Amino acid sequence: MPRSLKVHLQYIEKVKLAVKQNGFARQVDLAEDLGLARSTVSNFLNGKPVDYLNFYEITQRLNLDLQTIADFEDNSLNSEISISDEPIQSSLSSPSNTEISNYINRSSIESDCYKTLIKPGSLIRIKAPKLMGKTALLNDILNYGQQNNYQTVYINLQLADGTISQDLNKFLRWFCAVVCQQLKLTNKLSEYWEEDLGSNYNCKIYFEQYILPKINIALVLGLDDLDRIFSSSQIASDFLGLLRVFHDEAKSYPIWQKLRLAIAHATEVYIPLNINQSPFNVGVPIELVELTFEEVQEFAQKQGLNLQTAEIEQLINLVGGHPYLLQRAFYRLVRQEISVVELCRKATTESGIYCNHLRGHLLNLQQYPELEAALGEVVRSSDAVNLNPKLAYQLKSLGLVKYQGNNVVPSCELYRQYFEQYLEVK
Structure with missing residues (x-):
C-alpha cells in the first residue's frame, strides 16, 4: 500500500x-x-x-x-x-x-431497504439526525439499484439555492432539470411546461410523458436533506404532496411503477400536512438510531481496534452510540495518537479531537439566538426539558438533543459538558 x-x-x-x-x-x-x-x-x-x-x-x-x-x-x-x-x-x-463510514450494518435495515426497492412504485423514508449515516445508507440503496441495472439519480436538496428554494415554479423546474441532467436526457421543459396548468401538474406531466417513457428500466430517485425545503411552508406542502402523488400513481398506472423513491431527512416536517397528501405515512420508514454496545464493538473491530469492555463503555459514556463521533475517536486510536482515557479527558477542550466539530456547532448556534438559548436551557438542566416543538425538532436535526417522551435531553455527555461551558446564561 x-x-x-x-x-x-x-x-x-x-x-x-x-x-x-x-x-x-x-x-x-x-x-x-x-x-x-x-x-x-x-x-x-x-x-x-x-x-x-x-x-x-x-x-x-x-x-x-x-x-x-x-x-x-x-x-x-x-x-x-x-x-x-x-x-x-x-x-x-x-x-x-473496503468502505467504513458513519453508517454500519444494523440488524435488518439493509435487507428491508433492498426488499422494498425491488417493488414497483416503492418509497423508502430514512430519518436520522445529521451525521448518523443517512447519506451513506442512501448511497448504499442507490448502489444496490445500480447492481440491479436500475437507473439512479441522487439529489441533495441543499444544492437548491435561495432563489430556487423560495419559488415553487423555479424549484420544480430545477428538480426536473437535475433529473434530466443526471439521466443524460435533453432538457425539454419549454415544450412540456404550460403556465396555466400550475407547477405541480406540470412536474407530474413532465415525469409521466417525458422522463419515465424515456427509460426502459426502473428509476431510483434518491432525495437527500429533504429538510432543506421545510422552512418554506408553501414549497414543502406542495412538493411533499407531489411525492405522495408520485407514489400513489403507481397503484393505478404502470408507467409510475418504474419510479422508486428513497428520501432522507433529519426531523419530522413541522408544517401541517393533510394525511392523504403526506409522504410520511406511506412507504417503509427507516430510522437510524444510536449504535448499541455490540454494534460499537463491531464498528471498532472493523477499523482494526480491539478495545477492552471498559474502554468501549468510556467512549459510550462520552458520545453515546453516535456513529460519526465514534468514528472520529476510532480514527485517532487506530493511529495510536491518543489513549481512550486521554481522549475522554480532553474531549471538550481546544486540544481535544472534537474541537473543530464542537466549535462548528457553537458558531452555527450563535447565528440563531433562539436555538442557542434553548440548548443552553437543556444542558444546564438535570431533568428533561419541554421546548417549543419547532426548536426541539431543529436541535434534534442537528443531533444535539434526543427525546425522552415529549421532552429533550442532550444527545450525549460530550455536548452537555461543552455547551454548558460555552453557552451564556440568558
Missing part, C-alpha cells in the same frame, strides 16, 4: 460533488471539520497526492469508496506505509471492509 494516494482523474468531478452532497458549502469547511490543512483537502480534490491516512479520512467523511476512487497505478506512489499505519491497512484489506 503506498504512503501517498491521489484521486484518479476520472473521479475528480465525483469527489468535488461529494463535498456539497455531504453538506459542506466550501472546501475550507471540510478541512476545518476534519482538522486538516486547507492545502491537503485542495490537493485531494484536485487529484494531487496526499498522505494515505489523510486520504483515508477524507474518503470516510465524504462517504466515498477509497478502493474505487484512488489511483493505485501511479508508479510514483510506490513507497510502503509505515508499521504504525498497519491497523488501517489491515482494516481495508478485506473486500467486505
Whole structure:
C-alpha cells in the first residue's frame, strides 16, 4: 500500500460533488471539520497526492469508496506505509471492509431497504439526525439499484439555492432539470411546461410523458436533506404532496411503477400536512438510531481496534452510540495518537479531537439566538426539558438533543459538558 494516494482523474468531478452532497458549502469547511490543512483537502480534490491516512479520512467523511476512487497505478506512489499505519491497512484489506463510514450494518435495515426497492412504485423514508449515516445508507440503496441495472439519480436538496428554494415554479423546474441532467436526457421543459396548468401538474406531466417513457428500466430517485425545503411552508406542502402523488400513481398506472423513491431527512416536517397528501405515512420508514454496545464493538473491530469492555463503555459514556463521533475517536486510536482515557479527558477542550466539530456547532448556534438559548436551557438542566416543538425538532436535526417522551435531553455527555461551558446564561 503506498504512503501517498491521489484521486484518479476520472473521479475528480465525483469527489468535488461529494463535498456539497455531504453538506459542506466550501472546501475550507471540510478541512476545518476534519482538522486538516486547507492545502491537503485542495490537493485531494484536485487529484494531487496526499498522505494515505489523510486520504483515508477524507474518503470516510465524504462517504466515498477509497478502493474505487484512488489511483493505485501511479508508479510514483510506490513507497510502503509505515508499521504504525498497519491497523488501517489491515482494516481495508478485506473486500467486505473496503468502505467504513458513519453508517454500519444494523440488524435488518439493509435487507428491508433492498426488499422494498425491488417493488414497483416503492418509497423508502430514512430519518436520522445529521451525521448518523443517512447519506451513506442512501448511497448504499442507490448502489444496490445500480447492481440491479436500475437507473439512479441522487439529489441533495441543499444544492437548491435561495432563489430556487423560495419559488415553487423555479424549484420544480430545477428538480426536473437535475433529473434530466443526471439521466443524460435533453432538457425539454419549454415544450412540456404550460403556465396555466400550475407547477405541480406540470412536474407530474413532465415525469409521466417525458422522463419515465424515456427509460426502459426502473428509476431510483434518491432525495437527500429533504429538510432543506421545510422552512418554506408553501414549497414543502406542495412538493411533499407531489411525492405522495408520485407514489400513489403507481397503484393505478404502470408507467409510475418504474419510479422508486428513497428520501432522507433529519426531523419530522413541522408544517401541517393533510394525511392523504403526506409522504410520511406511506412507504417503509427507516430510522437510524444510536449504535448499541455490540454494534460499537463491531464498528471498532472493523477499523482494526480491539478495545477492552471498559474502554468501549468510556467512549459510550462520552458520545453515546453516535456513529460519526465514534468514528472520529476510532480514527485517532487506530493511529495510536491518543489513549481512550486521554481522549475522554480532553474531549471538550481546544486540544481535544472534537474541537473543530464542537466549535462548528457553537458558531452555527450563535447565528440563531433562539436555538442557542434553548440548548443552553437543556444542558444546564438535570431533568428533561419541554421546548417549543419547532426548536426541539431543529436541535434534534442537528443531533444535539434526543427525546425522552415529549421532552429533550442532550444527545450525549460530550455536548452537555461543552455547551454548558460555552453557552451564556440568558
